[in-house]
Structure formats: C-alpha cells, structure tokens
Amino acid sequence: MQEWAAAERILVVDHQPRLLDSLRLMAAGHELPLDAVETEGEARSHLASGAYGVLVVDLLHPEQAGQRLLQQIRADGLDIHVVVATSDSSQEAAVRALRGGARDFLRKPYAPEELLLTLRNALEHRRLSRENQRFQSRLRRSQQLYRFIVERSPDVIYVLDQQGNFTFVNAAVERMLGYPPEALLGRHYSVIVSPDDVSLARHGMDDRRTGDRATRNLEVRLLKSGDARPENRAVTVEVSAMGIYGQSGEEREGEFLGTYGVVRDITERKHAEALIRYQAHHDLLTGLPNRALFKDRLRAGLARNQRSEERLAVLFLDLDRFKLVNDSMGHSFGDRLLECVARRLRECLREGDTLARLGGDEFTILLPAIQRDSDPISVADKCIAAMREPFYLDQQEIYLGVSIGIAQSPEHGETVEALIKHADVAMYHAKEDDRRHVAVFESFMSQRVDQHVSIESGLRQAIAQNQLNVLYQPQIDVASGRITAMEALIRWRHPTLGTISPLDFIPVAEQTGSIIPISQWLLRTACQDMLRWPGGSESGTRLAVNLSPVQLEHADFVKDTLRILHEVGFPPHRLEFEITEHLLMRDLESVVTILRKLSAHGITFAVDDFGTGYSSLSYLQRLPIHTLKIDQSFVRSLQEGREEGHLVGAIVSMGRSLGLKIVAEGVETQAQLDMLRRLKCNEMQGYLFSRPQAALDLSGEAVERWRSAVHG
C-alpha cells in the first residue's frame, strides 16, 4: 500500500466557480493545502499526481463527474479520504454516498466553518491512520525479527507452563537433539533430560526465580532422540532459565505462568576443556601421564603412605643410546620408537603403578605400595630385560637399553621433589654400571651427580679448548723385547677439576653423544703421534685404540674411520680397535657387519677385559678378532696355585687354538710376569713396563728401560 507523504493535499471538485473561489480564499486564510478544480478532467489529472489524501466532491456535479470519480477511486483502490458534498438532502443520498466509498457527508450549502472542521478532521484522521500504519509495519518487522532470531538461534529457546510442559520450543531443538518442536509441545521437559540429571534439571529448567537469582549456565545432560542407550545419546548443555509472571491484562499481576529458558550445546567446549585438562596432565606423544600428573600421584601416594605406613618407590628411567638413534634416524622415527618404548614399559607394570614420561627419553615409574625391599629392583630388572629386546620399526632392528635409578620413601626422601631427584641421581650411577644398569640411591651419589653435571657441560668445549690429550702405553713381546703395540689412552685436563679419568668422563660422553667427536679427535691425534714417534715406524707396531659401543651405532662410523686414516696417511693394518665383551651383548649381528667392513681394509680387533663379560665364546669365530687381552683382575690375582692361574692358562691355550694373540693387561710385578711366561703368555702391558706416557716421552731411552725390565 502507498505510503502517504507528510504534507497531503486536499482536492475540491465543484461546478460552481464562485464556491471554488471562496474555498481557495478560506484555505489561504487557514493555511490549508487545498486545490479547487471545476471539471472532471482537471480532477483526474490532479489525483494522478498522487499528492491528494482528501477529496471533496459534489455528487450532483452536472455530468455525474462526482459518481465517476468515486468509482474510479474504488476501482484503483486509492487510499483517499472522500468527502461528499451535495445539495441532495435525502437520507438515501447520504447512504449512497457512503456506500460509494465516501467517509464524510456534507450538505450543500455548507458554512465555511463546517467544511473547515470536516477537512481538519479528515486530515487528522489521515495522520492517525498513517501513524497507525507505520506502527503496524514496525510491529510486523519486529515480530519478523524476533521470529527470525528465535528460529535461527543455535540455542534452544523454550517456554514451559506451570506444570513444566513445553508450550513453545524453537527449531534448534531438532538440530540439537533431533526432536521436531511439535513433538515436544505439551510434554514434560524431563522426557529429554538424562535420568541421572533429572533432579539437577529440576532446579534449573523450571526455575521460578527471575532476575539475578534466576538459573544461569546450569550444566545438565539432555537426551538425543533415538533408540540408543541414554549414556550414548547424552548431549551436555548449559541451561539458563527464569520464571514468567503475569504483568497485566489477561493474567493476574504476579501470577506464575511458567518458565522461559535457553539451552546451549556445550559438547564441543566440554571436549576442548577435557582436551586441555588432558594435555596439561599427559605427554601427547605417548599418552602417558606427564611430570605434573606424576608429581600429583606421587604426592597423593606419600600422603596415603603417611596414614598407612606403607612404602612407595620412584624409578627414574633413562634410555641408553636413544639420542644416537634419534640423531641418526630422524625425530619422527625417534618419536615412534618412544611410543613403542612406552607400550613395552607399561606391560612390565601392574594396574596401580604409574608410568610417566618426563620428556625426551626420560620416564618415571611410581610403585605406590611396595611389600618387600626387593620389589622395585625386580620391577627395574623386568623393565631392563624388556628393553634389551630389539625394537622392530620400519624394517629396522633397533637396540636401546635403559638405565634405572631407584629411590624409596621414606628412607630416600619424604617429599615429591626429593624422591624424584634421588631416583634421578641413582639413575646416573646406574648408567655407569655397565652390567646391571640399575642402582638404588645412596647419599654419596649426590656428589657424583654434581661432578657429572660439570663434566657434561665442560665436555662440549674440551676439544675446542685443547683440554684433551693422549697418553700411550706399550704392549711388549717379552720373548723378543719388541713393542708390538701402543695403546692410546685419553686424558682430560679440566680447567677447574684437574685431570679427569676417562672412567669418569667417557660414560658421560657416551650418554651425551660427544663421544663421537672426541673419539674422532683421538684417532686422528694418535695416528699422527704414531707416525711422528721414532719407534713408531718399526714395522708391525700397531696402534691400539679403545672403541666405545656408542661409536659402533653411529651410522657413519666405518666411513669416518677410513676417512681419518686416509687423511692422516696411517696404514689401516697398523690400527687395532679394542672392543669390550659387553659390546657384543648388544647386537651381535650388526657388530659383525661393521667389524667385517673394517677388517676388509686391514684393521684388526682385540677383545679388551677378556673374561669379564660374555659367557658364550662362539662370537670369537664369527668376528674378525685378532687379539685377546686378559683382564687385569685375572693378572692381579695371579698367584702360584690359585684357580685364576688355571683360568689364565685355559684362556691362553684356547686363544692359541683359535690362532689369536694373547696379551695380559695390568702386569705390575715381576712375579706376575714370570707366572704369565710359564703360562705361555708372552705379550704383556702394565705398569711394570711403563705407565701411560705422553707421545714426547716415548724416547728410545724409555724403550730401553722396558727391554731391561723384560730381560731382568
């Protein structure tokens, strides 16, 4: 429908020119927006402009123009307030006029005041009508808006009656819970509430309170429509609800009418919250508890133990050689390996125990109630045995190993921090125990850890700052007095700690990976020294270099070794690597492969500390072994008639039968030398001949001293 302009005009159509003139005068005097025309044609063209809201027409216009104009207005549906002015004073005329669409009727002749009043009323009526239309239209728009908002709301909006039955619910209920709104109308709200939450919902969904006291964000579980069991179809929602009370009109003021509420699906938020909570307490890679959760459980365990006088134990685990695998195989491989490690460790534990990953390759175990002192050690042994088994990942066979430190409460600490720290300290000790890989905390260990820390940080600069040097100790053929080999032994002159034994820093270097650059530096330096040494060019004098198991696991070990020999110009057949039996306990197959590769270039191998490790000797035939070095402990206890004498004799004859050279280590006395000679062991190394010496000290004079020691 047409909107009327604010300033609507009045059109008067009459065949009496004098009347029209007087009307114009009157209109001008009263500032009425009035136009007066005489003919039907003029009237039509004025009306066509759309500017007229009131028409005064004489029905007795000579050519029935008034009738036609009325018909036209009706036919076109024009919203014009028509006032009929006629001299026909009959009642029928008035009725006819009103039927014809007129709103007012004026009898002619009329007084100007009468017309003026009628026109003012007409204009006022028009104004009120326009205002009403505007109001209606605003109302319609706002209703549409509210309907739009309510229907499109992602939240369920509902109204319950006094009994708690739905009287309104928007379409969101179908999206959220699958019920068409009409299916819920008239039904009690409890039909959609999870059975466990019905009493909770009672306080919220049909809450009679209003304002600040009304229910806000009450968490309940609603049920999705469907046949599934309630626990499978619950949706967690947040309900805000309040009572509705009569205000005026139909209802009594203050009368309780029902409840109005909004329901928001917070499933995703709950998931996000749960995930955040989970992330805060778990290691995302392995899914194990993290440090925070481990500490919580340990704290709870300690509190429980205080009441029950039970004891608990903390095991601190650090993987051996993980850093090497991670560096050489890449971090994603390392990550997957850690997942396998976590699974394997988990299988070694009982239900109530906690296995946590602290980060990197460090894990902790909480044994909350130990019965016997030996329980933690049994668990540790189980973990060590499990970790000794190879891992198979991407068609690769990986050997790791683990070292475990143990601290028990109350004897090793009664707080979370003390127990974890002491288990950690014991773990460092376990790392150095090449055989058992497990250690229970003892107070002296703390000092060693401080030293360990300064060794670890100092090692990084040791090469660059020229703090490393090599000493040499000869191996002598006592039959000929000839030096058969020189063993290179590393030393570290620490700027504050003084000279540090390789026994103290080699294990740290192995753990941190710095053994690789250190060993490369030693090989290069020793080869260069040997070439410079006056006796070094004596044909057949070999250079003996100790090999760390960690070096063998380094992917480029063979390539790097051959490169260094080539760069220095040292003949490979003069190099002998000393390996320990413990190395063979790890992964014999890959050790065989690597040793054979080097052996193909002439490099020889000696088994160091022979007799202290591997029980099976079958490896001697599989590996390219050239020399057996009888461990110092056998030599030290060599005394006439003691069992070790037979053992050394057996080693010598077994070695001979395999075509191996036998070297006795740690020979300190003439008596030992004589015994070894009688046992047909002619190659020896030990303080009796020489302590390890710097390259410069290995003069011809020293060599003479050794020869005289041999020949007495």
Ligand SMILES: Nc1nc2c(ncn2[C@@H]2O[C@H](COP(=O)(O)O[C@H]3[C@@H](O)[C@H](n4cnc5c(=O)[nH]c(N)nc54)O[C@@H]3COP(=O)(O)O)[C@@H](O)[C@H]2O)c(=O)[nH]1
């Ligand atoms: N991976 C590497 N390991 C190395 C390297 N250099 C040394 N080591 C290993 O460290 C351990 C301790 O070595 P060190 O303190 O040098 O002791 C050696 C000799 O000094 C000592 N020895 C020799 N003769 C005697 C003796 O008559 N009595 C006595 N009490 N000790 C003696 O024995 C050690 C040599 O042992 P071995 O290697 O088994 O022949 C030691 O395990 C070294 O292997 C290195 O560069 N890399």
